[in-house]
Amino acid sequence: MSKTQENAFSIISTLLYVLLRLSIATSASPLNATALFVFGDSTVDPGNNIHIPTNARADHPPYGRNLPDHKPLGRYTNGKLATDFLSSRLGLKELLPPYLDPTLSDDELISGVSFASAAMGLDEMTCLRSKVMNISTQLGYFDEAVSRITKKLGSREASRIVGDAIYLVSAGTNDMLVNMYDLPTRRVDYTVSQYEDVLLQKVQSIIEVHPNLLSLVVSTSVL
Numbered sequence: 001m002s003k004t005q006e007n008a009f010s011i012i013s014t015l016l017y018v019l020l021r022l023s024i025a026t027s028a029s030p031l032n033a034t035a036l037f038v039f040g041d042s043t044v045d046p047g048n049n050i051h052i053p054t055n056a057r058a059d060h061p062p063y064g065r066n067l068p069d070h071k072p073l074g075r076y077t078n079g080k081l082a083t084d085f086l087s088s089r090l091g092l093k094e095l096l097p098p099y100l101d102p103t104l105s106d107d108e109l110i111s112g113v114s115f116a117s118a119a120m121g122l123d124e125m126t127c128l129r130s131k132v133m134n135i136s137t138q139l140g141y142f143d144e145a146v147s148r149i150t151k152k153l154g155s156r157e158a159s160r161i162v163g164d165a166i167y168l169v170s171a172g173t174n175d176m177l178v179n180m181y182d183l184p185t186r187r188v189d190y191t192v193s194q195y196e197d198v199l200l201q202k203v204q205s206i207i208e209v210h211p212n213l214l215s216l217v218v219s220t221s222v223l
């Protein structure tokens, strides 16, 4: 790792730590989570992208070959994503489904889904390049999901589920890789540390606009 990459890693690890502490402090018990709601990029997209017109889709071998049915369902991995393991550890379900799956049932929705879109970033330029869902679109779908849960269970029970859920965002890797280290698109405007600040401000604005996501756990990773 270069010095700047180390700095980026350290800033982001600190943010992760602070938000993780916040999450533990504000939710009743992470182990008694009602649901898991996930936002972000390919690190946590279980297949939303195969339902939108983008080339960033893991719908072909070798993806998914170690899953029970050995099918490429849209995860950028041979098996489960970290969020599938988390969902399983929380006692919710073995595989966290993609929200855009048209066959998703209300019962599946209630224990959590992923709204993530592979190849997205916090910087709109990253999303436009691959025609994938930005964080605003993902949060819009979350609002739609809450309406659906409310319609099914009533507002009291829906509030309990949403309030005691765990929220996780994994984003930022594509911004750094694509716009900073691979193509020089943002390198002409920002130094690495300035661009980190831009990304961290985006995270902050997401939290400000969505105070219901108080137990947000952000894992903004930089390779």
Ligand SMILES: *[C@@H]1O[C@H](CO)[C@@H](O)[C@H](O)[C@H]1NC(C)=O
Binding pocket: 028, 029, 031, 032
């Ligand atoms: C989870 O909830 C159960 C029942 O409400 C309670 O007994 C248990 O202590 C809780 N677990 C944690 C880790 O808080």
Ligand SMILES: *[C@@H]1O[C@H](CO)[C@@H](O)[C@H](O)[C@H]1NC(C)=O
Binding pocket: 124, 134, 136, 137
């Ligand atoms: C997010 O994407 C939607 C749909 O492409 C677009 O209308 C919206 O302006 C984008 N939001 C931001 C903050 O760029």
